């Protein structure tokens with residue numbers, strides 16, 4: 001396939017605007033999958049993969065399509081569907097020359113439409129706007145077209161209006177892709193270089209890499225190397241996804257396909273990396289960034305006996321997901337565990353869900369933390385990923401120049417009547433308004449600078465509930481800003497519980513401090529003596545609750561009664577103790593931590 005008969009494109013859309021449905025329709029239309037019966041399996045398999053982990057994103061597919069007498073090779077490159085993965089999205093887009101901007105005609109443009117548009121625009125891609133769901137009674141094409149025109153200044157004269165569900169006008173999509181999206185420009189006679197934009201782990205062959213070949217040619221047996229890690233590999237298989245792996249023996253400039261080369265773990269396959277032949281000098285492709293964790297949490301087994309098993313499960317899961325960072329961590333309160341770093345909260349939730357569902361793990365996850373930054377007087381810096389690394393009062397007083405927290409630029413789109421509630425929400429989360437514009441007569445797009453720490457808790461849920469589900473939301477990194485940060489500790493009978501320390505903005509300490517002692521009181525059981533629960537900033541107590549002493553002895557009920565019953569009860573109590581943690585003289589079952597941390 002000479003480059004002029006190749007097109008590399010993607011579909012970008014807000015969640016639920018119909019990206020997967022359109023992709024399925026195009027695959028059927030080009031007979032890549034059949035539209036009757038047997039295709040179901042292929043689709044279902046893809047669906048399962050999608051449900052099982054947003055990071056399992058092997059959705060790139062090559063299609064063949066005849067147009068005006070020529071056969072074209074069309075590569076549909078999928079992009080992850082969530083803001084946590086915006087770097088991966090930008091690398092997938094870098095492997096394309098154009099993209100379909102799919103907008104639900106009933107919903108109009110949403111926050112992710114805007115965010116994805118700018119990613120594609122930034123990559124210099126040709127953008128084809130397409131309205132979807134025109135079959136819906138609520139579809140309003142005129143209004144959606146106006147929104148797209150005013151927000152993106154795109155030429156709407158040849159806008160396509162389709163229904164991915166019913167198939168209306170599906171046949172207009174691929175001709176438009178061929179006519180409007182330029183072919184790849186790579187040169188086949190140049191030394192081989194390719195962009196790695198996706199990878200996944202296969203239990204039989206190891207890591208499978210998706211490459212976009214920019215120049216030259218790669219074939220089975222070639223010796224290749226990564227510009228980032230300088231690791232060397234031998235290509236054992238190369239081919240295209242059609243829709244499953246089909247070996248082709250080689251890939252040349254302009255093509256997109258998979259390469260198997262003996263990589264053992266996903267951590268060797270860095271999205272954004274350039275691959276080239278060993279010993280060949282090339283210019284590295286632009287835009288490489290190492291995966292950056294933005295949310296960290298401690299993970300501990302509920303039953304400490306599960307440590308080994310959980311360790312194996314975490315290793316297996318991270319084989320497939322290089323973007324999770326893993327460090328062992330020991331907590332006085334919770335025992336041995338890990339500090340894991342994720343790209344965002346959705347990424348974290350998915351990982352946790354997979355641990356629980358696929359590996360039946362029973363875990364306690366501590367309050368998530370964002371990477372705070374300590375700037376010292378001597379100008380050096382330290383990133384704090386764990387409250388235990390937060391400067392103590394002495395270090396704070398003598399060495400620290402300032403504390404900083406990561407910020408994001410959030411985009412929200414919603415009907416005008418929710419303006420008040422949205423401003424109130426952002427205000428309560430220490431937000432600062434940057435911009436607002438009307439995208440049409442009734443809908444507003446608002447931009448706010450917000451601390452990432454405020455966004456990773458329940459911001460999204462609050463946004464949805466306060467706007468009756470109508471507000472959409474997306475965000476991008478906006479660097480670090482100075483912040484008045486403190487570490488709040490929890491004390492049980494005056495002993496600190498390390499696993500419950502948390503870094504907060506000073507303005508939140510009172511509210512959180514009071515809330516936590518109340519909730520802890522509910523999950524900690526009465527014991528034979530009084531328990532004092534306190535939250536504190538250093539030596540300063542914020543809030544206090546007391547659990548009165550338990551009066552009755554566990555055996556009191558059967559005083560003078562059945563001795564074997566008494567023995568049984570005592571035995572039961574002893575077993576229960578195995579899963580208890582001593583904080584000073586207070587016994588806390590792991591379950592109490594679980595209940596407390598889970599009910600956020």
Ligand code: GTP
Nearest residue numbers: 015016017018019020021081132133136163164165
């Ligand atoms: P994610 O995979 O969750 O990011 O969503 P998506 O953008 O891939 O959307 P998906 O294709 O899963 O479609 C979301 C919902 O919209 C599904 O219930 C589809 O059946 C429905 N849908 C997609 N296209 C159309 C359409 O043209 N008309 C109607 N009425 N419904 C559609």
